[in-house]
Amino acid sequence: MQKIDLLYKGKAKSAYTTEQADLLVMEYRNDTSAFDGKKLEQLARKGEVNNRFNAFIMEYLSNNGVPTHHVALLSANQSLVKRLQMLPVECVVRNRAAGSICRRLGLEEGKVLEPAVFEFFYKDDSLGDPMINDSHVITFGWATDAQMQEMKALSLRVNELLSQLFDQAGLYLVDYKLEFGLHQDQMVLGDEFSPDGCRLWDKQTLEKMDKDRFRQGLGQVIEYYEEVARRLGVPLN
Numbered sequence: 001m002q003k004i005d006l007l008y009k010g011k012a013k014s015a016y017t018t019e020q021a022d023l024l025v026m027e028y029r030n031d032t033s034a035f036d037g038k039k040l041e042q043l044a045r046k047g048e049v050n051n052r053f054n055a056f057i058m059e060y061l062s063n064n065g066v067p068t069h070h071v072a073l074l075s076a077n078q079s080l081v082k083r084l085q086m087l088p089v090e091c092v093v094r095n096r097a098a099g100s101i102c103r104r105l106g107l108e109e110g111k112v113l114e115p116a117v118f119e120f121f122y123k124d125d126s127l128g129d130p131m132i133n134d135s136h137v138i139t140f141g142w143a144t145d146a147q148m149q150e151m152k153a154l155s156l157r158v159n160e161l162l163s164q165l166f167d168q169a170g171l172y173l174v175d176y177k178l179e180f181g182l183h184q185d186q187m188v189l190g191d192e193f194s195p196d197g198c199r200l201w202d203k204q205t206l207e208k209m210d211k212d213r214f215r216q217g218l219g220q221v222i223e224y225y226e227e228v229a230r231r232l233g234v235p236l237n
C-alpha cells in the first residue's frame, strides 16, 4: 500500500492517506515527547519497537474480540490501519497509582486500585489534556452516552486481557491510555498500545520499563522497551 499525502503529523506518528479512502499508513517515528511536548528527543529504534509492539498487542486484542483499527504490519516502522473518526477523549485505566493521580489525590505511588479506576481526559495538548467527566463529554458533544459506555466497557475488557498477558511476562500493567474512534458507526480501538502510553513495572523489582524512564531521565529507555517486547515474545525483526 503506497503512501499518498501526509494527513496528520502528531508527536510520535505520522498518518498518510492511501489509494483506499478508509485505510491509512501509520508511520512510527523516533520522536519521543513528554510533558505535553515540552521534553523532546529522538530515541534510536523507538519507531520500530513501538510499531512492532503495537501490532502484536492489537492482533492479540482483535483475536480476543476487541475491535481495533490494525490491519497489517507493512514494514519495520509502518502499519496499515483503518481510518477512524477519532473521538477527542482519552480513556485511562489504572490498576495501581502512578503519575497524575498521585498528585491529584495525594496517593503513594504503587497503591493497588481495586477495582481499577477509569478516567476520561480531553485530548488537547494546549490545555494539558485535562481530566473530564461524563457530564463534560455530553455537554460538549465529544461522545454520546452509549459511546461512552462502549469505550468504558472496551477499556475494561482490554484490562482483563492485557493484565493477564503482562502478568505472564513478569510485569504489572500499572496503567494505560487508549484512544477510540468510529468506523462506520462501530466503536474501534485506534492509535497505539506501546510502552509510550502505559506503565509497566517488573513484578519482582518494581523497576520501571516504560516511558517513565524517559520522563524521569532514568536512561536505557529503548533497551527496556525491547526487554518488555522480548518477554512478551514480540518479534523485533
Ligand SMILES: Nc1ncnc2c1ncn2[C@@H]1O[C@H](COP(=O)(O)OP(=O)(O)OP(=O)(O)O)[C@@H](O)[C@H]1O
Pocket (backbone or CB within 6 Å): 008, 009, 010, 011, 012, 013, 014, 015, 024, 069, 081, 082, 083, 084, 085, 086, 123, 125, 179, 181, 190, 191, 192
Ligand atoms: N485509525 C486512525 N484514524 C485516524 N486517526 C488516528 C487513527 N489512529 C490514531 N489516530 C490519530 O493520529 C494521531 C497519531 O499521532 P500521534 O500519536 O503522534 O499524535 P499525538 O501527538 O499523540 O496526538 P495529538 O497530536 O493528536 O495530540 C493522533 O491524533 C491520533 O488520535
Ligand SMILES: [Mg+2]
Pocket (backbone or CB within 6 Å): 010, 011, 012, 191
Ligand atoms: Mg499519541
